[in-house]
Amino acid sequence: MLEGMTSKDPRAGALARLASLAADETRAACLLALLDGRAWTAGELARHCGVAASTLSEHLGKLVGGGLLAEERQGRHRYVRIADARVAQLVEDLTAHIAPDAAEPPRGLRQSGADSAMARGRTCYDHLAGRLGIAVTDALTARGLLLQDTGFALTDAGLDWFGALGVDLGGRGRRPLARACLDWTERRPHLAGAAGAALCRHLLDQGWCVRIGSGRAVKVTGAGERALTDLLGIDAAALR
Amino acid sequence: MLEGMTSKDPRAGALARLASLAADETRAACLLALLDGRAWTAGELARHCGVAASTLSEHLGKLVGGGLLAEERQGRHRYVRIADARVAQLVEDLTAHIAPDAAEPPRGLRQSGADSAMARGRTCYDHLAGRLGIAVTDALTARGLLLQDTGFALTDAGLDWFGALGVDLGGRGRRPLARACLDWTERRPHLAGAAGAALCRHLLDQGWCVRIGSGRAVKVTGAGERALTDLLGIDAAALR
């Protein structure tokens, strides 16, 4: 009670509290699962993590209370998702930090189908990742629309390109237009941020990409192959 | 022992382990203190955190073992510092996430002197922060050397500018040349990354800036004022 504390940075408590939220394996598994950007029900997460529903309920209470997750109740379901892009970025950053160590786990044959679909193309919160994400990012860079070597930013030509595509990049809120997100399978940066999100949304809206099943894996459609070739010179067949 | 686990992402364990390192208030305080980029002895940190030396020794064991800190033993001293720029960035990112909430603590008059020196200019790991860091970043942007609105990257002109200054930006290692670091007092992004570090080093090497005491606060010298005005058109008097 006495608080015999010395100075000790006042931010330390808040930092520790934030880190605690991810410091449990079950909660960490939830955050990683939710990085697909979709909303999961509490039950789905409980099964995914292999813990009792009651246990997971308490975890969700903490994650929501800590501002990392947003919840939406629908009937008897409790849907949760990553609260916002800042949180998604934080989890991505943490994940990127451990990626070099976490060697590819030995994969059973049964999983390799889904895995390879994920490696071809997937969403990472709200933008594209996998080989598709890399291909788009590299094509933008090759055409002088995106700087990658000296940082990560759209060029003026890049801004025009998005404009010509009819993609609204949002009212310049707090969120950075372009930022790098380290890809988990490819180990290379790909386009994230407001522009990455808008581009991903555009591809899905135009039917150039479709989600495979209910998961985060996506595949390029026939129309998408033509569009990617026309717009960016991407050899989309290589992504099949 | 049985490992009745279901799938549960294999990265979850590693993520939780990483987060645990920062999930303790004392360890968090250590990380924040070490963000000044200098090496601290175990005893200094113990006093700073207000815990017994034995307690802190165990904390350092975990932080070093987890790869967040690097240690160097000199005689009977154990010096520790942030392991590398990636770790520094991680801690910065986490800190930036909580900054909006952590309102400025009520400051006693005794501290306000040191605090205002910190607000004027300081190092943030290996680059400049505070009003000085913001001023340099904004000046680079205004001169078309740095893009901030569409991401964060040096322009070609920016590369030339660094070259003309005689600053070596390093052999393009893994580290990004330019990235944004959110300033804690100014709430605005400033230049970090390899270019930010090189620039900070250059200012100190040239005697344009000097450290105040042994801390992280820095002040601009007379020669520095002239140089900043010449090179970037900065009104350095405003930083006094």
Add this chain to the structure above:
DNA sequence: GGGACGGTTCGGCGCTCACCGAAGTGTCCG
């Protein structure tokens, strides 16, 4: 209405972990 179902609350169990002081190791210095 009644039963299945998703989610929450609660009590209790067991483990982990931060903390301390005391004793021990190694270094520096008079």
Add this chain to the structure above:
DNA sequence: CGGACACTTCGGTGAGCGCCGAACCGTCCC
């Protein structure tokens, strides 16, 4: 050599936390 000093190791203690199953509350559907 002997004493001061920085740090580490080790037992012990107390608090916190993740987990479960059982009981409970709403919602959906037959």
